[in-house]
Amino acid sequence: GAGVSQSPSNKVTEKGKDVELRCDPISGHTALYWYRQSLGQGLEFLIYFQGNSAPDKSGLPSDRFSAERTGGSVSTLTIQRTQQEDSAVYLCASSQKVFGSAEQYFGPGTRLTVT
Amino acid sequence: AQKITQTQPGMFVQEKEAVTLDCTYDTSDPSYGLFWYKQPSSGEMIFLIYQGSYDQQNATEGRYSLNFQKARKSANLVISASQLGDSAMYFCAMREGQGGNNRKLIWGLGTSLAVNP
Numbered sequence: 707g708a709g710v711s712q713s714p715s716n717k718v719t720e721k722g723k724d725v726e727l728r729c730d731p732i733s734g735h736t737a738l739y740w741y742r743q744s745l746g747q748g749l750e751f752l753i754y755f756q757g758n759s760a761p762d763k764s765g766l767p768s769d770r771f772s773a774e775r776t777g778g779s780v781s782t783l784t785i786q787r788t789q790q791e792d793s794a795v796y797l798c799a800s801s802q803k804v805f806g807s808a809e810q811y812f813g814p815g816t817r818l819t820v821t
Numbered sequence: 822a823q824k825i826t827q828t829q830p831g832m833f834v835q836e837k838e839a840v841t842l843d844c845t846y847d848t849s850d851p852s853y854g855l856f857w858y859k860q861p862s863s864g865e866m867i868f869l870i871y872q873g874s875y876d877q878q879n880a881t882e883g884r885y886s887l888n889f890q891k892a893r894k895s896a897n898l899v900i901s902a903s904q905l906g907d908s909a910m911y912f913c914a915m916r917e918g919q920g921g922n923n924r925k926l927i928w929g930l931g932t933s934l935a936v937n938p
């Protein structure tokens with residue numbers, strides 16, 4: 707079936723505005739992850755969902771960041787009152803396995819630019 | 822301290838030759854998994870290979886193999902018979918624990934590989 711999809715692919719917003727980023731995981735994948743990749747950096751973990759619950763939110767950088775997942779499928783990452791340091795590529799991944807390799811399959815990302 | 826260290830910001834290799842990309846890690850958890858991902862210029866992360874800390878043999882997937890040296894805490898990626906399409910960023914990542922709710926990946930900063938014709 708289809709891979710992980712994310713929308714929008716690019717988002718330019720003004721400082722102080724709210725943005726919503728969407729992730730549609732691979733069908734049947736119960737785990738969903740959000741990461742952030744700043745220019746020239748590795749990936750930074752934000753949050754992980756198992757089904758609709760988020761056992762690990764440890765990577766959310768501030769209370770301006772929130773995420774939800776509904777129906778065990780689509781997830782939305784919301785950034786309120788965006789700041790310039792929020793500019794990055796936001797990557798979503800999903801996985802099916804619980805133990806062992808549990809490799810994560812990534813979407814193409816949303817490039818967020820805060821002006 | 823960095824949990825995943827990739828000491829080579831950039832590497833060059835001649836087409837059809839083999840290349841080794843270095844990765845060292847730091848963890849006190851006896852159970853962990855190591856991953857390599859490829860990120861071409863298109864931006865998408867592509868899973869390449871996985872090595873579990875209890876796996877007895879080095880992982881192999883086609884032209885990719887992982888040189889796992891547990892005592893040295895290194896998990897180097899070996900790409901054999903390099904192809905032009907191998908030009909990309911390569912990331913090493915680690916997951917501590919066997920899974921369950923501890924499933925986030927910790928990432929290195931990556932190595933940029935350029936394959937020359």
